[in-house]
Amino acid sequence: MTDHRDETIGAAPDEAIRNAIVWVHGDCLRPGNPALAAAPGAPAIFVFDDALLDDYGTTLKRLVFLYECLLELPVTIRRGDVAEQVLAFAHGHGAERILTTPSPAPRFLEIGRRLDAEIPLTVVPEIPFLAYDGHLDLRRFSRYWKVAQRYAYGQAGLPLDEDEAPSRARVDGRGGPVG
């Protein structure tokens, strides 16, 4: 699996991106999906992961929501074993490369390895929420936020409040959204 981070992806597909298909998964269902943008016009596929849906006991409303998202994307929709379906689709199009976007899910990594063993997989990065790649202490949100707050406002030139210095910003002791 290669990470596309250091490469510039322009509108004109380079050699590597020609003959590619795009695997769209459930963590990036927007038209501006970076993998779709990296290979304009390339065949794209989404696969409902039957085993995962069973594991999670997924209910109808979630599937309808996902389906509505998919209908706004230029993707072929399939179901079954994700790696098998994506590989069959890639072979059907004579693809020499598969592009996708990142996900933290272990299942994504496992599927990615299976794809990459047969056809090279390129994970096109998303723009990170924090423009920072240094150390973050993840033991508690408050520790994370101590550093993250310097980057969390992006490039915005908003003035600081009079009572606010970045190191003093308050952190609530809560658990964030359940779900």
Next chain:
Amino acid sequence: MARDFADRDALIAYVAAQFPDAAERDANVAPVRGGRAAAERRLDAIRPREYAWTRNELSGDVTRLSAYLRHGVVSLGEVRTAAIDRVNRRGDVRKLIQELAWRDYFQRLYAAGGDETIWEDQEDWKTGFGPEDYADTLPEDIRLGATGLPCMDAFIAELRETGYLHNHARMWLAAYVVHWRRIDWRPGAAWFLAHLLDGDPASNNLSWQWVASTFSPKPYVFNRENLERYTAGAHCRTCPLLGHCDFEGTYDEIKGELFRPMPWDDASAHRGATNGKRAARR
């Protein structure tokens, strides 16, 4: 699979026929529409200042973007930009950005620790009980919303029918399941994941662990006064249990009933003395 449908009803019928197990588990369909166009309407409606003031109230000005964020229909960065465009100073957008950061934080934990992080206790329980004291299945009355507690049953019905619950209602319901019913957080978390349109293993499970106390310094509990305040009395006003429901009492009384003393706090009055302010502060 098919892409052309005459209307939403045709789409729903098709998906139900293709995934009969999912429909059998629960055949409700959410009023919320999937897709970028629907997400952009929500994005346009963000009001960061009102969000900061009212987000803890069930009728508050929350963004309802969670399902779109979960599935990357919009990105955290896009929501941030939309929010910042509507304010003139950081203070007006800080609360919303901090909530976006919570999602980033949970995703980083998931990336670093995988399934072990989200399905295993991150820390010991701080309730005086051990993992063996918590039931490992969710009883039918909870699953079906027939607990007899009008507030909880209303939240459960909303979860099943819409695939959405306000964050505060999620916390109350999770606390009820784990602490009042002494059920392990895992079956609770799995139940939410089956229903929530925004169900994300990292955000969901780590938040359940936060309520349980396996990812926080103390268990989260609430009392009826807190629930009444943030629901504007919607459930309590007409509740036949008013005055003697399971959630009556001060925080100290409730903790005394629910938990065993922990080794480090001999004075029960000291236990989680600030907990009652937690939700109010948020």
